[in-house]
Amino acid sequence: MKERNFLDSIMEFEQQLESMHQQFRELMGFVAEMTEKNHSLQLENHHLRKRLDEIDEQEKKASSAQRAEKKETTVDVGEGVDNLARLYNEGFHVCNIHYGSIRKGEEDCLFCLAFLNKQNV
Numbered sequence: 001m002k003e004r005n006f007l008d009s010i011m012e013f014e015q016q017l018e019s020m021h022q023q024f025r026e027l028m029g030f031v032a033e034m035t036e037k038n039h040s041l042q043l044e045n046h047h048l049r050k051r052l053d054e055i056d057e058q059e060k061k062a063s064s065a066q067r068a069e070k071k072e073t074t075v076d077v078g079e080g081v082d083n084l085a086r087l088y089n090e091g092f093h094v095c096n097i098h099y100g101s102i103r104k105g106e107e108d109c110l111f112c113l114a115f116l117n118k119q120n121v
Contacts, residue, residue, distance in 0.1 A: 055083075081116070084115075085116055088109075088112050093109055093112055095109060095112040095114075
């Protein structure tokens with residue numbers, strides 16, 4: 001009788017180990033997926049920071065040139081829309097649904113186009 005209980009305990013332990021092994025494999029898959037997404041986001045963040053630095057440098061040069069030209073500076077209201085249009089042409093979403101994410105392929109986003117057309121009217 002004791003031998004039967006011992007064998008049952010071992011079989012139950014084996015099933016628990018298999019279940020834990022399956023959970024471990026699922027967890028490893030999740031960690032791999034999250035690591036891949038993290039790497040992708042880091043690359044996108046690096047690209048955006050680099051582009052932001054380039055824009056800042058261009059704006060500094062433009063503003064210093066404007067100051068040399070005029071003492072009083074004027075702000076162009078359409079400048080923000082132009083920046084959004086430029087970002088869209090570079091492959092980023094500017095709509096409120098996917099703002100800042102990279103557009104997939106060469107397809108246009110109807111939300112972005114509607115937003116840009118609304119701003120230009």
